[in-house]
Amino acid sequence: MPTVDDVKIIELPKVTDPRGNLSFVEQLNHIPFEIKRTYWIYDVPGGEARGGHAFIHNEEFIIALSGSFDIVVDDGNQKKVFTLNRSYYGLYVPCGLWREMENFSTNSLALEFGSTHYTTDDYIRDYDLFIKLKHDEKK
Numbered sequence: 001m002p003t004v005d006d007v008k009i010i011e012l013p014k015v016t017d018p019r020g021n022l023s024f025v026e027q028l029n030h031i032p033f034e035i036k037r038t039y040w041i042y043d044v045p046g047g048e049a050r051g052g053h054a055f056i057h058n059e060e061f062i063i064a065l066s067g068s069f070d071i072v073v074d075d076g077n078q079k080k081v082f083t084l085n086r087s088y089y090g091l092y093v094p095c096g097l098w099r100e101m102e103n104f105s106t107n108s109l110a111l112e113f114g115s116t117h118y119t120t121d122d123y124i125r126d127y128d129l130f131i132k133l134k135h136d137e138k139k
């Protein structure tokens with residue numbers, strides 16, 4: 001099963017131009033899965049945290065299109081914090097990891113691509129259950 005060492009910052013193409021810069025992402029290229037879903041998180045009030053959960057199957061690719069925020073990933077054994085603060089970096093988060101998003105700057109915009117359609121069945125929202133499942137995996 002994936003660990004926090006499988007979470008990767010991926011640098012995206014940046015086409016610099018005096019008229020304004022341009023970046024892009026392609027599925028199965030920069031994003032290592034087929035995109036089934038795109039959503040975005042915005043208008044986050046100061047001090048709020050989002051995304052305290054794990055996905056069973058859904059893989060994610062997260063970009064800070066504007067502003068900055070931290071993504072804390074946890075495999076039940078180890079935690080890592082990734083700060084996204086440039087629109088030409090993405091974070092690949094495999095399935096099976098607990099992840100939270102915090103320290104959103106004012107007017108930050110988080111763009112997220114997912115490998116599955118939305119379903120509540122794919123969520124683990126109870127941290128104790130997540131840890132239990134991780135320990136059971138090792139048996």
Ligand code: TYD
Nearest residue numbers: 037038039041049050051052053117118119
């Ligand atoms: P959720 O993933 O729980 O966000 P967070 O973990 O950051 O709190 O989503 C919040 C709500 O939005 C949840 O009730 C379901 C809904 N939602 C969808 O309908 N479709 C989606 O693709 C996502 C990500 C969420």
